[in-house]
Amino acid sequence: MVSVIEQEDNAMTLAPSTARGAAIHVAQVSVSYPAGKTGRKVILDELELEIAPGEFVVLLGETGCGKSTLLRMILGQERPTTGEITVAGRKVERVSAACGYVPQKYSLFPDRTVLSNLTMGPLTSGYHILGRLKPGFRAFRKQVREQAMQKLERMGLHAADAEKYPHQLSGGMQQRVAIAQALMMKPEILLMDEAFSALDPGTRASLQKMLRTIWLETKPTILFVTHNTAEALFLATRIIVLAKQTTPGRCGARVALDLKLPDTGMSLKKHGQEFLDLVDHIELCSQGFEAAAELTANFEGNVR
Amino acid sequence: MARFSPFDIQARPNRLLGQVLSAVLFVVCLGLYMHASKVRHAENPEDRIVPNAQQLRSGVHASVLEPAEEDDYIAPEGASKWTRFQHSMIWKDTASSGRRFGISLLLFLPAILLALHIGLYPYFNAGFMRFVLFFDKIVALSLLPILFIAFGIDELSKIALIFIGVAPTLILDVIQMVKAVPQEQVVKSFTLGANDFDVTYRVVLRQIAPQIINSLRLNLKPIMLFLFAGEMIAASDGLAYRIAIMRRHMGMDVILPYVLWVALLLFLVDLSLRLLNKRMHPWFQS
Numbered sequence: 001m002v003s004v005i006e007q008e009d010n011a012m013t014l015a016p017s018t019a020r021g022a023a024i025h026v027a028q029v030s031v032s033y034p035a036g037k038t039g040r041k042v043i044l045d046e047l048e049l050e051i052a053p054g055e056f057v058v059l060l061g062e063t064g065c066g067k068s069t070l071l072r073m074i075l076g077q078e079r080p081t082t083g084e085i086t087v088a089g090r091k092v093e094r095v096s097a098a099c100g101y102v103p104q105k106y107s108l109f110p111d112r113t114v115l116s117n118l119t120m121g122p123l124t125s126g127y128h129i130l131g132r133l134k135p136g137f138r139a140f141r142k143q144v145r146e147q148a149m150q151k152l153e154r155m156g157l158h159a160a161d162a163e164k165y166p167h168q169l170s171g172g173m174q175q176r177v178a179i180a181q182a183l184m185m186k187p188e189i190l191l192m193d194e195a196f197s198a199l200d201p202g203t204r205a206s207l208q209k210m211l212r213t214i215w216l217e218t219k220p221t222i223l224f225v226t227h228n229t230a231e232a233l234f235l236a237t238r239i240i241v242l243a244k245q246t247t248p249g250r251c252g253a254r255v256a257l258d259l260k261l262p263d264t265g266m267s268l269k270k271h272g273q274e275f276l277d278l279v280d281h282i283e284l285c286s287q288g289f290e291a292a293a294e295l296t297a298n299f300e301g302n303v304r
Numbered sequence: 305m306a307r308f309s310p311f312d313i314q315a316r317p318n319r320l321l322g323q324v325l326s327a328v329l330f331v332v333c334l335g336l337y338m339h340a341s342k343v344r345h346a347e348n349p350e351d352r353i354v355p356n357a358q359q360l361r362s363g364v365h366a367s368v369l370e371p372a373e374e375d376d377y378i379a380p381e382g383a384s385k386w387t388r389f390q391h392s393m394i395w396k397d398t399a400s401s402g403r404r405f406g407i408s409l410l411l412f413l414p415a416i417l418l419a420l421h422i423g424l425y426p427y428f429n430a431g432f433m434r435f436v437l438f439f440d441k442i443v444a445l446s447l448l449p450i451l452f453i454a455f456g457i458d459e460l461s462k463i464a465l466i467f468i469g470v471a472p473t474l475i476l477d478v479i480q481m482v483k484a485v486p487q488e489q490v491v492k493s494f495t496l497g498a499n500d501f502d503v504t505y506r507v508v509l510r511q512i513a514p515q516i517i518n519s520l521r522l523n524l525k526p527i528m529l530f531l532f533a534g535e536m537i538a539a540s541d542g543l544a545y546r547i548a549i550m551r552r553h554m555g556m557d558v559i560l561p562y563v564l565w566v567a568l569l570l571f572l573v574d575l576s577l578r579l580l581n582k583r584m585h586p587w588f589q590s
Contacts, residue, residue, distance in 0.1 A: 077491050095494035106486035111510050111587050124506070125497025165587040185496060 021089070023189050023221040024051040024074055029083030030252065031069055043069050045245065045252030046083070051238075053188070054219040056212075058232035061242035061286050065253040067225045070242070071193050074223065075099060087189060097125060100187030100220075104194040107178030108166040114177050115162040118148035121185045144184075151180045155210065172203035179211065192224045196231065208234055212265060229279045233266040241282055245289040256292030257285040355557040363557025367394040367565075372541070393546065394565060400541040402569075404459060404531055408466040409520070412474060415467075416516055419475040423482025424490075424504055436475050444469030445533055452538060462534030469530040470523050477519045481512040514588035517581045521574050528570060 035041035243256035285292035372393035535544035
């Protein structure tokens with residue numbers, strides 16, 4: 001395991017604390033909910049995290065460790081109990097167009113065609129309801145539609161699919177459109193919540209490749225939540241593992257592992273045993289914060 | 305022909321058998337009616353309780369081609385059937401009931417918009433939800449005397465009765481629809497640059513519009529029920545008023561055509577709404 005990390009010494013190291021101007025900064029964030037008559041259930045415990053612009057970060061962790069909660073807070077859908085989250089230097093207080101978002105399901109508006117789904121963002125943000133009466137709107141709409149058709153083609157869909165409704169597309173096609181829909185807004189930050197989890201392995205692999213290509217071309221900051229360690233290693237330039245604390249008196253998840261990976265991504269085919277060792281290491285780390293700390297303590301320079 | 309096996313869940317009647325089965329109860333009812341009419345007319349040829357075909361024909365003629373009251377406009381001798389129909393009893397009553405029905409439907413629009421806001425906006429929810437839940441439990445007909453005292457026996461009290469009877473249920477139904485819209489859709493809309501207005505009217509309302517139409521379809525009968533209650537108690541025209549008047553004279557030859565006419569009207573309104581839904585929301589059919 002150590003060798004794997006050492007061999008990739010140019011990249012595969014503990015993620016350094018980024019400078020000011022982080023795309024996303026999670027500062028001492030804790031989340032807890034009332035549980036029972038007097039107690040509170042702690043989900044996240046004093047989480048500290050910085051994501052630099054252009055990073056492809058994959059958030060891993062076991063079910064219920066707070067990955068999706070963290071994502072929802074970065075979106076502005078939920079508020080931390082304590083601490084603060086800033087996105088592009090601004091404190092997150094409500095959901096806004098600061099981040100693009102691709103959820104696992106219900107990504108597309110079922111009442112709109114594919115084309116209408118794609119154009120909705122730019123048209124809505126560009127011209128609000130009365131603004132559509134302005135003379136420039138038609139030309140703008142035409143331009144947005146052309147962009148949408150290009151994006152559709154770029155995602156591997158046909159022009160004929162533009163007039164279809166989401167229910168007429170397969171799950172994989174729907175997620176391609178969902179990604180295109182988010183990208184139509186040219187987001188600097190893209191949040192993806194288990195976006196490929198419901199897909200079959202083949203479709204999933206092709207979407208992973210497509211997403212990596214998009215990232216390499218435009219380098220948006222991507223925060224991708226998944227359960228799948230292999231997917232994380234293939235996609236990410238940085239993997240963050242959240243794990244629950246098991247020490248009596250402490251509860252809630254913390255960052256158990258923060259690992260920087262090469263920009264080229266990792267796969268079983270290219271990296272063989274090293275890939276498998278890393279999968280093992282990550283999965284062990286995700287089982288508990290203390291166990292992860294013990295494991296990573298052995299790896300000089302890789303402990304956080 | 306498929307094997308007749310009514311107690312087999314997995315058995316499917318073929319098309320012909322399905323059509324025959326769906327007609328059986330209608331034929332049985334018609335047969336029973338004709339038999340009852342024959343028996344009663346054998347005892348009393350002037351019987352009006354179960355009118356025979358000839359009595360029904362004259363009842364329909366009186367309803368469709370003759371004016372309701374003696375002082376109503378009487379079409380000239382050679383006037384066309386259409387002209388006579390336009391001044392007939394059934395036309396006058398249908399127009400009166402239809403006006404009340406239409407106004408009530410219009411009043412449901414603000415109720416639906418209120419429900420949309422209650423479902424989406426926490427402040428609206430805090431302010432209105434309990435009040436609507438409370439009002440939903442009040443039996444609307446128990447308010448009828450209060451409405452008559454407060455608004456008089458004119459149109460307002462009848463329309464208020466329909467509104468009070470149906471609106472709370474409709475509002476609660478729409479709130480449930482709004483809540484059923486996946487939160488991901490709302491969040492996604494905001495990330496696509498939508499504002500609150502866009503999310504409310506261009507995302508959520510658009511998505512639940514077909515369900516609202518279906519809810520209105522399901523509420524057509526309650527609407528008519530409250531309309532009939534109001535008209536039967538205090539009105540000078542309307543379909544239910546006529547039925548109530550005819551009951552006093554045991555005018556079954558008019559009551560029965562009226563009952564079927566009301567059913568036909570409701571069927572047509574329901575069909576129109578269904579077709580409208582299909583045309584406007586093709587995506588919803590899936």
